[in-house]
Amino acid sequence: MSTTLELMAVEADSCTLCGLAADRSSVVFGAGHPEADLMFVGEGPGAEENRLGIPFVGRSGKLLDRLLDEELGIDRGSCYITNVVKCRPPDNRDPRPDEIAACRPYLERQILAVNPSVVVTLGNFSSRLLLETDTGITKLRGQAYPYGDRQLVPTFHPAAALRGGANVLAGMRSDLAQAKMLMGQA
Ligand code: URA
Numbered sequence: 250m251s252t253t254l255e256l257m258a259v260e261a262d263s264c265t266l267c268g269l270a271a272d273r274s275s276v277v278f279g280a281g282h283p284e285a286d287l288m289f290v291g292e293g294p295g296a297e298e299n300r301l302g303i304p305f306v307g308r309s310g311k312l313l314d315r316l317l318d319e320e321l322g323i324d325r326g327s328c329y330i331t332n333v334v335k336c337r338p339p340d341n342r343d344p345r346p347d348e349i350a351a352c353r354p355y356l357e358r359q360i361l362a363v364n365p366s367v368v369v370t371l372g373n374f375s376s377r378l379l380l381e382t383d384t385g386i387t388k389l390r391g392q393a394y395p396y397g398d399r400q401l402v403p404t405f406h407p408a409a410a411l412r413g414g415a416n417v418l419a420g421m422r423s424d425l426a427q428a429k430m431l432m433g434q435a
Pocket residue numbers: 291292293294295298303304305306307309310332
């Protein structure tokens with residue numbers, strides 16, 4: 250990790266800015282290459298992530314790893330992976346607006362520190378937050394959006410592909426192919 254990310258992770262480790270601090274086992278800050286050209290932003294840690302302190306290590310993570318390999322030819326060590334909220338919402342409920350707002354500065358600082366040219370948002374929460382919209386992921390996805398001097402590619406959350414089957418998975422594959430193309434252009 251870069252010094253900046255390390256310092257932020259240490260800061261987040263003792264964070265009590267929202268109620269999620271009360272029930273967490275780990276703060277799941279982020280993982281991967283500290284200067285990655287590609288960054289993924291999910292929703293929030295699940296049970297396995299909370300246990301291990303690493304993002305996307307459960308079933309959704311396994312699918313993400315497979316798509317990274319098959320569509321981008323990379324593994325998770327070549328990109329940076331984080332979430333909108335860094336602590337697990339109890340019983341995997343949706344993160345609440347106050348929790349998202351409290352955690353937002355961490356995400357924004359992570360994006361500045363890693364400085365990727367392409368940010369892929371996984372699912373509604375990260376896509377709506379970073380694009381500052383109420384539009385849902387099904388409508389948003391399929392195109393790239395300018396995000397400062399970066400490109401943002403919204404796609405489905407891997408959990409939706411695990412639930413939703415072939416069409417969702419095909420959409421994710423095509424969005425990741427677009428992210429790969431955009432990285433090539435940067
Ligand atoms: N789902 C997420 O959004 N993030 C994780 O880290 C794991 C599952």
